[in-house]
Amino acid sequence: MDSFSGSSRGGFAPRGGRGARGRGGRAPFLTKTRETNPDLEKHPLGCLIKEFGSPDLGLNPVDLAKISDCQYVASYNWLNDEVPTIVIPGKPPQWTPLQEPQRLKEDSGQYFRDPNAAMYPDYPMAPVVNAVLETDSEFDAARTDVFACGSTLGNLLRFARGIDKAFRFNVVVIGDTVFFMRKDNDPREVIKDVRGFGHTFPEAYTTWEHSVKGSETHQRIIRYKFGGFSCLVRFESDGYIPDSSAVTNTTPANTAVGQGDLFQAFQGATISQQPTINKLGSLKIKQGGSPVPQKSIFDLKTRSGKYKKDIDMSDILPQLWINQIPNFIVAYHDGRGLFEDIRVRDVSDDVQAWVTDNSDGIRRFATLLDKIVDIARSNSDKLLEVYCPGKEHLEVREQYGDGAHALPADLRDGLDGSKDGDGGDISDGDEYYDSDEYGFDNRSDDSSEELDYTACSAHDCGYCGKCTY
Incomplete structure (x- = not known):
């Protein structure tokens, strides 16, 4: 198998209209990233609990510094709705490449940095937990040590590997489970000056199926063992390939859409929209879609092919490892939106070769995770945060002021096994369910130095939004 060589990801943009959506991972690539550092004036730091540097991290035993027993747990889609609405289990968009390349318009509009926070800023982790409890009424929270997302774990991995990047995230303990929650300067932060084709390409080359029509993004939760802990990890999926065994180095012809669907595909690809700002309050929960196996999930990047240089995978591979994504699509354009070189791999x-080459950094990552979990559990009565000003040191602090809880009271009770007697809906006025026109639908609708803004760096690039790794 040929190998790529790195760059990375970012963004989300709620959009209106038929088939429109915005999903993370398709921000423009920047050879010089525009990172958004934590705003300490807007969000001051609390009291320091512990401080240490990457040189202080010992090497965790090799047998613990690996991911094992990965399993799909739950998933959901965000809908483009005035009321915050998720569909469980939802479904990622299907890879449906065009039969003939068509020139796409450049991205335009505005994009949220984090869809979960933007859609439901009070409790961004609530949709995740709702999806887990709704999928498995017998879910045992006591079996989970860490509940995180690809962004928070990716930041810790970078620090353990000595990569210079500032970040912060909140840490909350519920029962014995430690929650890591990303913390941006503003939950509804949008990025201006959009450039590239990182959103119009997937809008033309993937399709939301009927059972999840109106979706904006697909969020997945997987479970695996790492560092001696049972971890639940949420990440955003760019899409799925119907027959993952058919993955090749070129665009699969057997999944190309017909010309009758071409106009509809481009309707979504050329819309310039403003992000939807949802009303605070209720979280609406619907049933729809169907689970997709992890082996079919892919990550997607676009890049200019102007300089005939393969995409650099050095930042992408650790992200794929954390999220356990086996497939990768890179699409090269001619600089003006014509994609004639699309590689599906x-x-x-x-990923395994990257793990072998970076074993020491991964072992330090396991040690760092162990230290943070231990500090959190020892201070379970406090709301904490992790703050890293750069590669030199990392701090665990109390959250300043009132702090941010991970979940509303009813969901905290749900994780402790105090759900309603019927083991079904979780509803106290903050969430409500609507079967509506949705229903479980298991059928597949098989029907040089110049800035390059068409694939994101794993560092927050400041372009499209949510750099999820």
Whole structure:
């Protein structure tokens, strides 16, 4: 199998209209990233509890510094709705490449940095937990040590590897489970000056199926063991390939959409929208879609092919490892939106090679995770946060002021096993369910130095939004 060589990801943009959506991972690539550092004036730091540097991290035993027993747990889609609405289990968009390349318009509009926070700023983790409890009424929170997302774990991995990047996230303990919650300067922060084709390309080359029509993004939760802990990890999926065994180095012809669907595809690809600002309050929960196996999930990047240089995978591979994504699509354009070189790959071997080459950094990552979990559990009565000003040191602090809880009271009770007697809906006025026109639908609708703004760096690039790794 040929190997790529790195760059990375970012963004979300709620959009209106038929088939429109915005999903993370398709921000423009910047050879010089525009990172958004934590705003300490807007969000002051609380009291220091512990401080240490990456040189202080010992090497965790090799047998613990690996991901094992990965399993799909739950998933959901955000809908483009005035009321915050998720569909469980939802479904990622299907890879449906065009039969003939068509020139796409450049991205335009505005994009949220984090869809979960933007859609439901009071409790961004609530949709995740709702999806888990709704999927598995017998879910045992006591089996989970860490509940995190690809962004928070990716930040810790970077620090353990000595990569210079400032970040912060909140840490809350519920029962014995430690929650890591990303913390941006503003939950509804949008990025201006959009450039590239990182959103119009997937809008033309993937399709939301009927059972999840109106979706904006697909969020997945997986469970695996790492560092001696049972971890639940949420991440955003760019899409799925119907037959993952058919992954090749070129665009699969058997999934191309017909010309009758071409106009509809481009309707979504050329819309310039403003982000939807949802009303605070209720979280509406619907049933729809169907689970997709992890082996079919892909991550997607676009890049200019102007300089005939393969995409650099050095920042992408650790992200694929954390999220356990086996497939990768890179699409090269001619600089003006014509994509004639699209490569669809199973990169499992490349990810494993990266793991072997970076074993020491991964072992320090396991040690760091162990230290933070221990500090959090020892201070379970406090709301904490992790703050890293750069590669030199990392701090665990109390959250300033009142702080931010991970979940509303009813969901905290739900995780402790105090759900309603019927083991079904979780509803106290903050969430409500609507079967509506949705229903479980298991059928597949198989029907040089110049800035390059068409694939994101793993560092927050400041372009499209949510750099999820």
